[in-house]
Amino acid sequence: SVCLKDISVLGPTFEDLALNVKKNISNISYIFIGRAGGYIGGSLIGGVLFDCMNPHLLLGFSMILTALGMYAIPFCKQAALLTAFMVSIGVSMGVLDTGETRLRKRDLFSICPFTIVSDFFITFLILFQSVEKVSPAPETAFNLKSSLKSMWAYIVIGSFLFLVSFLFFLLYSRCGTVKDQSHSGSGKQLVAKHHLALVFLLFLFFFAYVGAEVAYGSFIFTFAKDFSHMPEAQAAGLNSLFWGTFAATRGFAIFFATCMYPGTMILLCLLGSTLSSLLLCLFSNHKVALWVCTGVYGASMATTFPSGISWLEQYTTITGHTAAAFVVGAALGEMVLPALVGFLLGRFPNQPLLMYLSLLTSTFTAIIFPVMYKLASAPGSPGRKPRVERQIEADDTKGF
Template identity: 60%
Template sequence: MCISVLGPTLEDLATNLNKNISNISYIFACRATGYIAGSLLGGILFDLINPHLLLGFAMLLTSFGMFATPFCKKALVLAALVSTVGVSMGVLDTGGNVLLLNTWGDQAGPHMQALHFSFALGAFVSPIIAKLLFGHESSALDQSASQTAATNVTSAALPFLHGKSSILTSMWAYVVIGAFILLASLLFFILYSRSSASPNKESSAPGKPPFFAKHHTALISLLALFFFFYVGAEVAYGSFIFTYGKEYARLPEAQAAELNSLFWGSFAACRGAAILFAACVYPATLILLSLASSVVSSLSLVLFNQQHVMLWIGTTVYGASMAAIFPSGISWVEQYTTVSGKSAAAFVVGAALGEMVLPALLGFLLGRIPHQPLLMYLALCTATVTSILFPVMFKLASSTGGAMVRKQRIRTHGEIDDCEDRQALLDSVADDAEEDAGPEENESEIDQWNDADFEVIEMDDASLTNSPSKTSSPPPDIPLSSQVPSSVHPSSSVTSSPVGASTSSVPKLSDSPRRKVLFDREKND
């Protein structure tokens, strides 16, 4: 919402500063510079600070910039505010992607699509808020201003009337968007307070071990270059399709505006549909289908650039094919290597540079080479380059190191899940056994052991009575016999000795194996 609201309200911002649009166009460069700086800063801070706290502060800073923009009367102050909002948006973009990957891991496909669908939804809603909800009063006042000019009223009142209308109408869109962002920042602060309130639970939870591919740096660099061409083509097509339809295709202004809306509408709709597809389709498959569709549609737009029907169909297909590439690319690379804060900052900066360079290059070429379908040439070239880059990245990621990392990650997750399931099963079985074992079973076990003890004592007494050495002192192992059940010794009675061996019966009894077994049993008990 913060990104797309600047375009529809640019004229009102210029009027609010008493300047022309050309004199404040530098605010786009200020925002892009702040966005790049915020992406780099967010990549560093995200590895050091709690993610919820960082995102909460970034959104709070964004809401402050949005609240202050309508009341800004100085060009330098406006440039500072726009740069501040750009920094916070860079932090949000980098931190949001990394937080989602850290939360969901390999299962982040549908959630990543949902995150970027919210970007497209915000870009679709903010112009409606700026022009449809708060634009009626401005148009009515502009009409009254033109009628006043027709009756020869002094032209000095016109800037005041127009300035008043701009403050009262479209500028309030910044306040509404700022309030919405402030509410979202409060939610992140609540998440941070809840997470800090239970540190033991978080510290005890095992984190996902980082896995880095063998060619991690090269893979992230190629992905940043991939996003450079992809995002640059997306922004360039969305920015210049209105001019292309009006100047080159000779469409009426209303139809050119509808063509522009069709591109962004198909883009947002297919990004929403990609949430469902990502749950059952691999990210690499989505990327390949999107790249093939973009190549076919851009080639058709180049070959049939004079036909209006093909322009409408090709724009629709091209917008749909561009929808799922960025989130699918992030989900795909997460399968082969860990996307840290610095890694996410790298490809976000690449996307921001593409957003700056390619539209500016196209605008420069349109001024030098008019009446040529340069927009369609750019779309075809970028689609071809990205279609070449992705197989190279796939080959690099599927090398020995990348394949081993992916298998190790899947095996680690599987072992963790199996251990958790096994432990849960054992715990449930133990709980059921404890619940089933009542006091009756415990009493029966005690009775069995007591009966066994009495049997052993009776057998020992009988053996001593029948023994010729009964007049002698009882052997010292008799009291120990009460400690062992009869099941341990199948024949617990002592074999009677011959009459002549009466003098040696006691030593033999004390050194018997039965004595040793009973002694060991007593020690164990």
């Protein structure tokens, strides 16, 4: 959600960040590693904190810390200071994503509106940065100031996060005394027979899914421009189409979730992503197919993560530690798979490696989900929570 789009904004502004600290791009590439390391550390810290303090309060404070880090980035003139703020942002983002994963099902109507607004809001910023990149200013003495206009993106995002943090404090004031009701009707935690195996498989599931999502969103512009020979403006539009369909479908999914089981939504997402990635492999040079399949692929990826959390919660309890495991898996996928694509693109420029990765990860997730379902419904497991019971739990914990 918010944090994923923050990651996406870093790409279009990376050159200006290097210019701001008077370094070459290659000399500050370690800020990605620093932020990713902080993100994993924040995910692990969040897994502990969300089990011992109010989640809304912790989300509010984490969002303020992220906003302060965003405010500071444009004023960093030293690479070491920039890296330090990137690490701190990574930590707070890890805490935020762990908390969002923990609350996504239990507080559907309090989390999702913020998520959808942030998806559309920051997707617009990515589009603005992309247009600015393909419409450069003329060579003048004021190019330095002009090129650093992108730094305003961090100010705007920080302001948005700062405002949203007050909404979480409002939620805390309304339902701060409500305890986490992650128990079955008997007062005992619902634990699947193969709980650890399910958590590990979903860890791998999110590793592949998030890695493919970030890789596609990061490299589709380069792929369209260099491999499919699209004009830069069209390539930027293709990038925005992916994130736009992603955000729009996630918004509609709020309504679909009220009448459709999470497992059904996952199956539809897997079908759409596998079919669209297969067509992207077969027709990677066909511009119409690239536009259509990119839109379908973005829409198919939109609800996989929240549906996966909701699906597992039907069979077993998701604690802060469990949510942290999922976020760490997603973070590792976000680190490894895009880096692998970037490494291989330089060595095999004439191959549609991005589309191969999309097909491979879609096939992997399509295979692993039936295995998870088989383990979740194995004899001796508690079984799936009835829809009515899950709705009552959600209503009891909303606090409205």
